[in-house]
Amino acid sequence: MKKFIVPRYDALKVGRTHGFGVLLDAVLNEPHKLNDIIKAYPGILYETCWAGENVLHWLAVENKYEEIRLLRKFGSPIPRFALVHAVEMRHLETVITLLELGAEVVPEEIQRAIKCSYYDTSKRKTAILRSYFSQFGYEV
Secondary structure: OOOOOOOOOOOOOOOOOHHHHHHHHHHHHOHHHHHHHHHHOHHHHHOOOOOOOOHHHHHHHOOOHHHHHHHHHOOOOOOHHHHHHHHHOOOHHHHHHHHHOOOOOOHHHHHHHHHOOOOOOOHHHHHHHHHHHHHOOOOO
């Protein structure tokens, strides 16, 4: 098995380390290496970037829904605000993916995110978002 150089994981310390970059690069460019990387360093799924996002959250912001599915298969947590940010940005594919994968829904936060028109003011997308949440039993 090939060795991967990643920093030691310390569960007591929130990491903003090289591990985030290692995992992100693997997800985007070398997904075949994910199993070995995560097996050697399971804490890498919790590493965060300078903005405090783990890789799955970053993927949600960037609308990389296929990569989200892949990373979730390895047990990556879904941060609460990943869904909120995907809603704000009107990333329809990512929103439905996160809902299907069991993202936590806080209706008040989703309502605020839907009302946010900073990124996209499309009434059609807003209606679609509301219908997604309705299908999952949430009125937002």
